[in-house]
Amino acid sequence: MNDCPSNQEWKFSEILADPKIRARWEKVRKYFFMRESTYDMANRCNIRCEGCYYYEGDKQFAEENRDPAAWRELMRSEKARGITYVVLAGAEPSLVPELCEVCFQEMPLGTIATNGLKFIPESINYKIHISVWGNDATSFEIRKARNMLLRQIGNYQGDPRAVFVYTFTRNNIDQARQVAGILAENGCKLTFNMFSAPVGYDGQLRHTVSSLNQTRKIMTDLLEEYPASVLFSHYSAVAHTHQSGLHDLYSCSYPRMNPSTDIGLGRSFRQYRTDLTWNRAVSCCVPDTDCADCRHYASGSAVVTARLFRHAADPDTFKSWLDYVDTYLAVWVMGYEKGDNLCNHLVLPPGQDVF
Amino acid sequence: MSTERNVEKITLRVAEIMIEELKLEDVTPATFDPEIDLIDEVGIDSMDLATVALVLRDEYAIRIDEDDYPKLTSIRLISEYIDNKLKSVS
Numbered sequence: 412m413n414d415c416p417s418n419q420e421w422k423f424s425e426i427l428a429d430p431k432i433r434a435r436w437e438k439v440r441k442y443f444f445m446r447e448s449t450y451d452m453a454n455r456c457n458i459r460c461e462g463c464y465y466y467e468g469d470k471q472f473a474e475e476n477r478d479p480a481a482w483r484e485l486m487r488s489e490k491a492r493g494i495t496y497v498v499l500a501g502a503e504p505s506l507v508p509e510l511c512e513v514c515f516q517e518m519p520l521g522t523i524a525t526n527g528l529k530f531i532p533e534s535i536n537y538k539i540h541i542s543v544w545g546n547d548a549t550s551f552e553i554r555k556a557r558n559m560l561l562r563q564i565g566n567y568q569g570d571p572r573a574v575f576v577y578t579f580t581r582n583n584i585d586q587a588r589q590v591a592g593i594l595a596e597n598g599c600k601l602t603f604n605m606f607s608a609p610v611g612y613d614g615q616l617r618h619t620v621s622s623l624n625q626t627r628k629i630m631t632d633l634l635e636e637y638p639a640s641v642l643f644s645h646y647s648a649v650a651h652t653h654q655s656g657l658h659d660l661y662s663c664s665y666p667r668m669n670p671s672t673d674i675g676l677g678r679s680f681r682q683y684r685t686d687l688t689w690n691r692a693v694s695c696c697v698p699d700t701d702c703a704d705c706r707h708y709a710s711g712s713a714v715v716t717a718r719l720f721r722h723a724a725d726p727d728t729f730k731s732w733l734d735y736v737d738t739y740l741a742v743w744v745m746g747y748e749k750g751d752n753l754c755n756h757l758v759l760p761p762g763q764d765v766f
Numbered sequence: 767m768s769t770e771r772n773v774e775k776i777t778l779r780v781a782e783i784m785i786e787e788l789k790l791e792d793v794t795p796a797t798f799d800p801e802i803d804l805i806d807e808v809g810i811d812s813m814d815l816a817t818v819a820l821v822l823r824d825e826y827a828i829r830i831d832e833d834d835y836p837k838l839t840s841i842r843l844i845s846e847y848i849d850n851k852l853k854s855v856s
Contacts, residue, residue, distance in 0.1 A: 443813040673837070674811065674815065720820065
């Protein structure tokens with residue numbers, strides 16, 4: 412049932428009068444202190460995937476800095492300028508565990524994005540996001556790795572750090588059912604990502620309006636089918652499968668698309684290459700992605716969350732936003748437990764009249 | 767009431783809301799410097815400012831544009847913004 416009578420202008424205090432909304436608001440706002448930056452840890456990877464954003468643009472040619480002391484110094488200077496959360500990504504962080512360890516020692520909150528083929532030591536207590544791009548036949552086709560899911564589960568089953576991230580492309584939508592079933596059987600947590608084309612990409616993985624609609628349907632089906640395994644919400648599905656990308660919907664706040672340095676991500680976010688340099692003009696969480704096609708889960712986690720103000724419009728829209736933030740925190744923060752979603756139907760993003 | 771006195775009253779109330787919502791310590795509404803830069807010197811971020819903007823929208827029954835509140839980086843600027851909004855509706 413829709414909880415927002417038309418034409419009513421809701422006060423924020425009226426929305427918060429619902430005890431469930433108030434409790435969730437108080438739960439998520441404790442994490443508003445998080446300020447992220449991202450770091451390429453190496454220029455190597457043990458596999459090569461079609462459409463990988465790391466191997467687009469010139470960041471792939473940066474020389475690796477493998478000096479732990481330099482990384483420690485970087486983390487300390489990051490902390491000094493207010494960064495409280497790190498994302499260690501590109502190309503494959505598991506190849507440099509000694510550097511990840513240094514980052515964890517200096518910055519206790521963070522996530523590592525990995526293909527999951529090489530185990531990351533438990534002493535590095537970050538969230539571990541393991542990328543899944545379809546069933547094993549598809550993985551072999553586009554990632555050239557055999558038995559990928561089996562090996563990923565073998566490394567991370569029962570590991571509280573692990574979240575499997577299923578990236579929907581145009582060609583693997585139905586395979587998500589099989590993969591979700593296997594992960595649920597093995598007690599693994601799963602969330603969803605959308606393939607977002609790198610600049611100039613002309614391959615078969617790019618989404619169409621039809622594939623976006625199909626993906627939204629299967630996301631919500633799997634959320635209902637595997638509620639204990641799937642970390643997602645109805646609004647997450649809406650935000651990431653809308654025919655407009657995240658920038659058009661929410662106005663991306665990463666420096667690459669946001670010239671303002673006044674406040675928020677435009678002020679504090681940096682994307683470091685593996686040689687420890689950074690360039691404001693290209694800084695975002697998935698550099699070299701085509702911004703118009705960006706529906707990436709990492710991007711949405713910051714961009715949708717930042718739009719608190721426009722979502723505090725009516726109870727349904729605000730509940731949807733709270734579900735989105737609750738999901739993002741469960742996916743990205745160690746120890747954060749996701750609550751039941753407050754809004755279990757599809758709500759349009761503010762200002763939109765189609766999905 | 768003169769504009770100056772009105773802005774002063776709003777200033778105190780904004781400081782009170784800011785302290786309560788953001789759980790600021792070691793400061794009272796009376797000692798909160800209205801000129802201090804909330805971003806650089808108090809360490810407030812965009813989510814904090816959005817929260818305060820929502821509470822102020824309720825308190826003064828004014829419309830605040832999403833593009834406006836990130837620019838309101840001191841209590842003085844916020845108070846003048848509210849005062850102008852109130853004048854435009856009265």
